Amino acid sequence: MELPEMKYPLSREQLLDLYYFMRLTRELDEQLVRLFRQNKVVGGLYSSIGQEATSVGTAYTLEKRDWMAPMIRNVGGLLVKGFRPRDILMQYMARSGSPTGGKDGTSHFGDLQERHVVSPISMLGDLIPVMTGVAMGGRYLGQKLVTMTWIGDGGTSTGAFHEGMNLAAAQRAPFVCVVENNQWAYSTPVARQVPLHDLAERARAYGIASYVVDGNDVVAVYQTTKEAVERARRGEGPVLVESKTMRMKGHAQHDAAVYVPPEMFDYWKARDPIARYETWLTERKVWDKKTKAEIERRIERELKQELEFAENSPLPEPEVAERGVYCEGCHTIEAHWERPIEQVQPPRASVQAAWTVSNFGGPNGASAAPEAAGKTKPATVSARAANGGTKRPARGAARPKRRR
Amino acid sequence: MAPVTMIEAIREALDEEMQRDPAVVLIGEDIGVYGGAFKATEGLLAKYGWERVIDTPISETAIIGAAVGMSYQGLRPVAEMQFIDFIACCFNQMVNFVAKSHYRWGGPVPMVVRGPCGGGVHGGPFHSQNPEMWFVHTPGLKVVCPSTAYDAKGLLKSAIRDNNPVLCLEHKFLYRRVKEELPAEDYTVPIGKLAVRRPGRDLTIATYGAMTLHVMDAAEELAKEGIEAEVLDLRTLAPLDREGIVESVRRTHKLLVVHEDVKTGGIAGEIAATVNEQAFEELDGPIQRVASLDAPVPFSPPLEERFLPQVADVTRAARELARY
Incomplete structure (x- = not known):
């Protein structure tokens, strides 16, 4: 076996790991459809079929100390971060053993302590400022962390997305935003939402770096996102990664997606991320039929056990509805300092509270002496290369003045 | 200090x-x-x-x-x-x-x-x-x-x-x-506990925020007329100190709620419902409300004055309730 050269090398074990997680996501998805048909799923069922490479490939770039927040179709990311299929099964079946104890469903759960996962809410865009805050907080505590969340093509039109990206950029927060462009905001195609082919172009307006990647190529997704994550970790500010993929089912199980042109499904079916990766692994001789069969057997065995566990979990006791509205001592709040606290306390933290404004906000290239009225020429706004070409994101005109 | x-x-x-x-x-x-x-x-x-x-x-x-x-x-x-x-x-x-x-x-x-x-x-x-x-x-x-x-x-x-x-x-x-003047040493005020700003026997006036000043002024005036109002400063609205409110009503048997928030959907409604549920038998009169008009807050001084509850509104409502 000869592994191809990659900027961010992946061992054979890791390559097979990626396959395992993608395949597990798909099998879990299909298991959930069977449960849905048996009326065992409470509420809607949201599929991530066709988007496994995006979820798995991006989440796989994160280290244990890093934080993520999934959206509804990021089951793959949750599995990579250490949640088990039973967690997702029980969430969908509203069982007491689920991570939310039946208080919420789907991917709406998290774990602050061990896995560093923040739960999403149904309102799109809100995770962008929240994960910006997690990144700012981590940086303040001296942690060398990166935070990541996903947003669909549809979610990029929200005000929260804009406010969050702008704050992240202004703060140079170590944050990676993956725009999971699955072509459809429920029934509305991208072209009807945004007059741009590449949503990554929006990064230009925030003065941050961005990438566009084939979201159905897990190796490319990993390599690109890894670069984004490392840039953010180095302190270069937030990065936006647009992963182009396709939602291969309706918005949820009830939706037959008849509004999608059938040829579009054909186009993307031919680019199925799992089938493509299988070919990749075979051509590069990373695996053989035996290894593939072993992974399949492992997934089958695990899912059977996980399902059994989930189905044995009872529905929650009704009294649970009354509990936990407030934290009444059930949590100990602790910040994990990785820098000396003296650095953030006076006198060391003290600064001169004043702004410096570069160029006083006048147009670039203006002469030192004021020009006569009517003599100035309009300046054209120069478009900086948004993709990769950005060296350092622009600093704001006004910068804090530091004493030391 | x-x-x-x-x-x-x-x-x-x-x-x-x-x-x-x-x-x-x-x-x-x-x-x-x-x-x-x-x-x-x-x-x-x-x-x-x-x-x-x-x-x-x-x-x-x-x-x-x-x-x-x-x-x-x-x-x-x-x-x-x-x-x-x-x-x-x-x-x-x-x-x-x-x-x-x-x-x-x-x-x-x-x-x-x-x-x-x-x-x-x-x-x-x-x-x-x-x-x-x-x-x-x-x-x-x-x-x-x-x-x-x-x-x-x-x-x-x-x-x-x-x-x-x-x-x-x-x-x-x-x-x-x-x-x-504030204490030199570290102190906290518990969330969820009201304060009795003035004890009284004739009626309870529950309020909070800036209206507390108005209500205290009103209580002063009422006292001159022989009406002793107990003034509760709620301090916290959530969680509401229901116990403290009901306790006061058990002493005075009458309740007036004053708030600067608009009348409809204001906390007075919730307080009235609570007292109704927990101390109906104690009441010697209908629970009354003095609140802002159900309108946006207007700009011009005479409009805003009309919009906001005034001391006279409180004393008038308190007198009527005390007489009940």
Whole structure:
């Protein structure tokens, strides 16, 4: 076996790991459809079929100390971060053993302590400022962390997305935003939402770096996102990664997606991320039929056990509805300092509270002496290369003045 | 110790908490170099630095979002709304992200949102509102509304130390109008406990925020007529000190609720329902309300005066109730 050269090398074990997680996501998805048909799923069922490479490939770039927040179709990311299929099964079946104890469903759960996962809410865009805050907080505590969340093509039109990206950029927060462009905001195609082919172009307006990647190529997704994550970790500010993929089912199980042109499904079916990766692994001789069969057997065995566990979990006791509205001592709040606290306390933290404004906000290239009225020429706004070409994101005109 | 105003008391609370706990950080618009629109954070940037006093773009949703994120890191952010009216811009973050986090998945949010509320300063429809009930109606949030410098400091300290999201509504009319000497030592005021500002036997008047001043003035006048009103300063609206209210009603058997919030959907309705449920037999008269008009807060002084409850409105309602 000869592994191809990659900027961010992946061992054979890791390559097979990626396959395992993608395949597990798909099998879990299909298991959930069977449960849905048996009326065992409470509420809607949201599929991530066709988007496994995006979820798995991006989440796989994160280290244990890093934080993520999934959206509804990021089951793959949750599995990579250490949640088990039973967690997702029980969430969908509203069982007491689920991570939310039946208080919420789907991917709406998290774990602050061990896995560093923040739960999403149904309102799109809100995770962008929240994960910006997690990144700012981590940086303040001296942690060398990166935070990541996903947003669909549809979610990029929200005000929260804009406010969050702008704050992240202004703060140079170590944050990676993956725009999971699955072509459809429920029934509305991208072209009807945004007059741009590449949503990554929006990064230009925030003065941050961005990438566009084939979201159905897990190796490319990993390599690109890894670069984004490392840039953010180095302190270069937030990065936006647009992963182009396709939602291969309706918005949820009830939706037959008849509004999608059938040829579009054909186009993307031919680019199925799992089938493509299988070919990749075979051509590069990373695996053989035996290894593939072993992974399949492992997934089958695990899912059977996980399902059994989930189905044995009872529905929650009704009294649970009354509990936990407030934290009444059930949590100990602790910040994990990785820098000396003296650095953030006076006198060391003290600064001169004043702004410096570069160029006083006048147009670039203006002469030192004021020009006569009517003599100035309009300046054209120069478009900086948004993709990769950005060296350092622009600093704001006004910068804090530091004493030391 | 020299007497301090409410705004100074708030600044002292922030300063002392930041000194005590490096996990306390401030975030908001114009709070750093400028020191805040009302100067609540004046001097804190110079003392604690850029990382702990964070000036943001005009992005209320991002301010609250970032504060939630920081609180997930175990920090205790205090977010300022320049005027509390602007909290409407981040309503979704407040009611869906912040309020439900602990209940849904056990993610505690130890953050504070504070800001100036209330009218009487000719701020017009967007700089005078009392949005408390939007949030009292949202389980998962705590809402406090001090009327004294002592309480403003003590409640803010409690809010910062609380493991839950707390909304501190600071009435801007009181910022520089109330003044008192504060203890030199560290103290807190418990969230969820009302204060009896004046004992009385004839009726209970429950109120909070700037209306407490009006009600105290009214009680003074009523006393001259031989009507002894017991004045309750609620201090916290969520969780409401129902026990304290009912206890007072058991003593006076009559209840008048006064608030600056508009009448419909104001806390008076909730209080009346509670007393009805828990102490109906104790009542010797109908529960009465004095509140602002069901209208936006108007700008021009005579309009605003008509809009807001006045001392005379309180005394009139109290007299009628006492006679009942």
